[in-house]
Amino acid sequence: MTAETDAADRYFAAISSALSGLEVFMRDDRSPLYRHGIVARIVAEYIARLETSFSCWRNRLGFTDAFRISRAESGFPVFQNLLELENDRRQADARLTNIPLPGELREEMADFILRHKEFPRALQKSMAERLYLEDVKGEQTFGPFTLAQTAKVSVNPKTGRPYYLVHWASFDGTANLPLVYMVTVEDSSEAMIAQLVDGDTGKLREHIDIPLPVDGLLNPELAHRFDDFTEKNSAYSLAPMTIAVNLDRDFETLHPKQLRRVVLGPFYTAGITDNNSTVTEILAKVRKPENAWLLTWTIQEVYSKGEKPGRRGLFSSEKTTQEFYINTDDLEATRQGVSSYENHALVPHEAYQALYAAGEVQKIFAGYKVHILSNGQVISDV
Incomplete structure (x- = not known):
């Protein structure tokens, strides 16, 4: 076995363990x-x-x-x-x-x-x-870009508009990071309101059967434009606030109420990555290579705190626009261009013990919610 083959085996074992652990965490009712x-x-x-x-x-x-x-x-x-x-x-x-x-x-x-x-x-x-x-x-792989799907449809009782939960994903070619996007968007187009909303109850029409998930945005007149938009507005370098504002501006009848981005990574593994020298040095002391890793991810969120009504006049008109909230009291939220954010870290129990023994836990995990993978279960709030 060559050194390159050995390194590849260790990397694939570590990333497989990390992703399996992350999937356990996502499906855990305590998550x-x-x-x-x-x-x-x-x-x-x-x-x-x-x-x-x-x-x-x-x-x-x-x-x-x-x-x-x-x-x-x-x-x-x-x-x-x-x-x-x-x-x-x-x-x-x-x-x-x-x-x-x-x-x-x-x-x-x-x-x-x-x-x-x-x-x-x-x-x-x-x-x-x-x-x-x-x-x-x-098989379904994680491609450079995964087209949007509509995962949920409901009606906002306050506005009488249908709203959709739509998700898509991209792999950023500059940062080399997987990104997952979700947006809750209201649709004020007359055709979709007439088709989906029961005027008497203000709820979804009972006789309509929507076979979720639906490929693309549920509104067929906007689906192709929405796909083009998401493909052009999914770079890691774009702040979530910028993406939400662009979406609000580019579509007359779509009103984004919440946009969430999940940034997977960075991923650290002993003897392979050198993206953090302290972490790498300590992970190198972990006995089992498949446990010598640390996976981080960030959940970023932007939401609308209100809506500025549009107006129509003889010579000009303005569309309805969202007033997105930025937490200016939090410098990091302002820097990221988000209403709120959460930093998470998943680490095997053996690796956490090594970091703890080295006295590095407080320093490395400052600002992170830490989750420990142990015997196929994830322990949070440590």
Whole structure:
């Protein structure tokens, strides 16, 4: 086993353990996100996509050496890996036609061993590529950009407008970080109000069956424009406030009431990443490599504190606009461009013990809500 192979094995074992632990946390009824059950469920879906991507990347190393991570910053794979995965997914069927079926490859491998008395490495690579392509074409991975879905539909009794909970995701190519977005948006278009809202009760019409989740924004007249908007407004460099204001400005009849962004990472793992020298040094002392990691994430939120009514005149008109809240008493909230934010950290019990023994817990986790993964369970509020 080469040093590169050993490092790759350690990295994939660590990130697999971290993502599995994060998924446990999201689905735990004691999770702070669980009070918004649908939010935790949405994030868990994207974590599952990430897990699939990492499984595919691990299999891809069976026939190619092309895999790089952002060692000094995010600890996640660099953007090029996502592009290659997406390209492989699109070409999978064509490439599979040129690779023998698994049964044929096994027979060739057995015949090669008998005739040459050595291991058939070329055939092994063909087998690895075939299994990889079969996986990557059939599974949902975390791509460079994942189009929006409408996950919930209801009616605001105060305004009489239908509102949607819509989510999408992107992998930022500069910061090399996975981002999950959710927005609650009211729709004042006459067609959607007439179709969805019962004028007598002010609730959703009972006879309407909406097969959630729905791909794209529920409003079909705005769905393509909304997809274009989200693709152009999902960069990590854009503050959530900027995205919310842009959405409010660009759509006459859409009124964003809350926008939430979940930033996954950075990820720290011993001997692989060097994005924090203190953390790396202490994690190196953890006995089991699969426990020598630390995963952080941030939940950012912007919400509307009120609505400025639009006005129409003979010579000019103004659309209804949202008054988004920024907590100016919190310098970090102002810097991030958010109403509120939460920093979280997930760490295996063994790694937490090492950090605690080194006297670094207060320093490293200052401003973070810490969650410890132990025996398949997550312990919070430590």
